[in-house]
Amino acid sequence: MGLIPVNSILPDESLPDSPASIDFSTGLPKLPQALAFISQSIRQHTKAQSIGIVSLFVPPTPPLYRITAEAARQLRAELTERLVKALREQDRLYSLSNWEWLIVLPSLVSAAPLTLAMMKVRGVLGDPFETLDGDSLELETYCGGSLWPDDGDDAFYLVQSARIARLHAARSGVGTLSYQRPMETIEAGQARFQKDLQRALAGSEDGSMGIYLQPLVNLTGSACVGAEALLRWWRGEGNYVPPHHIIAALEKLGLRHNFTRWLLNQAMQAISALTKAGIEIPLSVNLSASDLLDAELPDLVTQILAMWDVPPHRLSLEITETMMVEETPQVTEVLRRLHQLGLALAIDDFGTGYAGMSYLQRLPVEEVKIDQRFVRQAVGTKRDREIIASIIQLSHRLNLTVVAEGVENQETADMLWSLGCDLAQGYLYAPAMPLDEFIAWCRRRGDISPLS
Ligand code: C2E
Ligand code: CA
Ligand code: CA
DSSP states (O other): OOOOOOGGGOOOTTSOOOGGGBOTTTOOBOHHHHHHHHHHHHHHOOTTSEEEEEEEEOOOOHHHHHSOHHHHHHHHHHHHHHHHHHSOTTOEEEEEETTEEEEEEEEESSSHHHHHHHHHHHHHTOSOEEOTTSOEEOOOOEEEEEEETTTOSSHHHHHHHHHHHHHHHHHHTOSEEEOOTHHHHHHHHHHHHHHHHHHHHTTOTTOOEEEEEEEEEETTTOOEEEEEEEEEEEETTTEEOOHHHHHHHHHHHTOHHHHHHHHHHHHHHHHHHHHHTTOOOOEEEEOOGGGGGOTTHHHHHHHHHHHHTOOGGGEEEEEEHHHHHTOOHHHHHHHHHHHHTTOEEEEEEETSSSOHHHHHHHSOOOEEEEOHHHHHHTTTOHHHHHHHHHHHHHHHHTTOEEEEOOOOSHHHHHHHHHHTOOEEOSTTTOOOBOHHHHHHHHHHHTOSOTTO
16 A cells, blocks of 8 residues: 555654654654644644644554554555544644554644544544455554643643543543543552552561451350451551452452452461460451352362361351342352352341342351441331341241341340340440450450360
8 A cells, every 4th residue: 555645644844754754654754743743833823722632542452463564554554544534634643653643633622623533533443444364354442632732731741641541541441531630640549559459468568458357246145156357458657448449449450359369368367366266256258249250269268268277167258238139140159159168158238239038048148137227227217127127037037147237335236136136246346356356355255265
């Protein structure tokens, strides 16, 4: 296809052309000419008119890696030709690298035409390309745009801003985005957060992340019969990061698997320490929704139990009711295998989702934890008391143990006891505590076997 002589893409007059300043396969000028043109336009423009800058990128895909060098050159030339046809006469097109183009749109009246131009660019590249090898190839494309004077006064800064916007367009999957300053602050913040999280999970000795234990007590005699492991992280200068925030970030960063392994190891360490202290209670661990979609979870649990020589009945897993609404054959299979291993499964936050009692009948669970929102209001609200009463009745009919969460005062504990609830957890007894404090708490109460 050769060079494309189009007047709208001629290099800027102020820079002499040399072979190094022209892209061979597209015939387009490169970054230095783009910067010169943008700078010149800025000097000549009044701020009533804007200059738009668009970074266009075609990410590599398996078929793109497979085509011959000649076919790739032809493809880039054809793509350039399509762009040239789509642009206005005053627009300029540049080649920044093999698969990156820069478009400069002078004399825009507002930000809206920039968005429209990006959509048009992606539109014309949406149809498949015929390659020299005779294949039909569909290309992915991403566009990011920046605007003078809104996004900066310097040509290079504006080009980089358009590239930053394009990176966000690719990551978010939306295809086109205009630059916004928070894209960078979020970016820098996220990178630091990710690094800190990875460091914490790698088990570096700073000990900033760990689990705390909250007791589960028997409502009839207040004996501690179990504990729940709750995630705690003080990041950097003592900044507490709530568990939900950590879990959401882990999913986004693809670290969920590392975390589950880390969490189970922490739980094993705690169970071993409790055994040594003569406290032979089960410890429950919260699973994340995607853990249940992981067919390897039962194998991981088996390995870790064997490694720490912990009997399965000392570990219990909590899954929230909302996770169960997504019940699929994979989820049911994972639960069935976990149950077969001899672990107890508990449904957490019961009453908030839509799963309802029918799920309880089908799933291999042993325990139901009534959500603390009901529990905390139950003393003053008849309706919440009735909900609790019916959950307890139905659960007992299915031979399930019922735990009430968020028990903050004696009045609530008495009410739960009168309704026949089995276990309670909440600030009335103790908050989640570091392991050594938990052991000391059990010792003070006498919840300890005579062996210790
Ligand atoms: P959850 O499993 O329902 O945990 C109970 C939450 O209630 C904990 O908050 C606990 O500190 C708090 N709590 C306990 N007693 C009381 C009380 O009497 N009154 C009040 N107001 N709150 C009480 P936390 O530790 O902030 O955890 C919040 C949620 O984060 C947990 O809810 C759980 O869904 C999730 N989470 C915590 N640790 C982990 C973990 O290791 N893995 C996963 N996947 N999720 C976790
Ligand atoms: Ca829980
Ligand atoms: Ca809960």
